[in-house]
Amino acid sequence: MWRNRKARNSTELNAKEIAALVEASNVNEQEIRRWHTDFLQHYPSGQLDRKTFCEYYQKLYPSKETETSFENIFSMIDTNNDGKIDFNELLVVIVLMSHLNAVESRLAFVFDMFDNSGDGHIDRDELEDVISAIYDRAGVTDRKGERDPKKRAKAIIDKIDNTGDDKLDKAEFIKGCKDDPVIRSLLAPNA
Numbered sequence: 001m002w003r004n005r006k007a008r009n010s011t012e013l014n015a016k017e018i019a020a021l022v023e024a025s026n027v028n029e030q031e032i033r034r035w036h037t038d039f040l041q042h043y044p045s046g047q048l049d050r051k052t053f054c055e056y057y058q059k060l061y062p063s064k065e066t067e068t069s070f071e072n073i074f075s076m077i078d079t080n081n082d083g084k085i086d087f088n089e090l091l092v093v094i095v096l097m098s099h100l101n102a103v104e105s106r107l108a109f110v111f112d113m114f115d116n117s118g119d120g121h122i123d124r125d126e127l128e129d130v131i132s133a134i135y136d137r138a139g140v141t142d143r144k145g146e147r148d149p150k151k152r153a154k155a156i157i158d159k160i161d162n163t164g165d166d167k168l169d170k171a172e173f174i175k176g177c178k179d180d181p182v183i184r185s186l187l188a189p190n191a
Contacts, residue, residue, distance in 0.1 A: 011046035020112035047084040076136040107174045121167035127153040
């Protein structure tokens with residue numbers, strides 16, 4: 001699903017990750033570091049296996065999901081299919097699930113996490129990965145026609161790419177996802 005994701009030390013947070021988490025979660029850096037330290041005290045390897053993730057996630061969101069949903073969420077964020085997720089991958093889900101965050105904040109966070117090249121732009125392939133991740137989280141299995149991630153990515157880029165380079169900066173990405181009826185309905189179904 002998330003092609004070209006770089007391997008990372010699961011016990012460390014880098015400056016880019018902290019900045020993205022601060023922006024998306026409206027939690028300050030010290031709180032994120034405290035949460036990370038607490039996480040490492042409970043899970044010294046910095047990783048959760050499928051069973052531990054389901055237990056942990058159910059404590060965070062006791063009435064939100066079923067066991068099957070937990071399994072699906074785990075599968076979505078286990079990007080390298082090694083049966084484990086790290087703190088950073090866990091925070092991606094927590095931030096995206098938070099009802100305290102505006103759609104713009106969630107999209108800004110998603111942008112930062114999927115800008116694999118670190119160039120401040122998301123290209124068509126990266127956008128396709130983002131759309132697939134959103135679909136995975138929303139449980140969308142029908143990805144044909146207007147819901148095809150490749151077609152959605154092309155439609156969004158074609159509509160708002162001002163430079164013609166098939167890339168979106170953060171502002172274009174947020175606007176494009178918010179203005180796209182399919183993506184918007186998945187991110188903010190009641191909006």
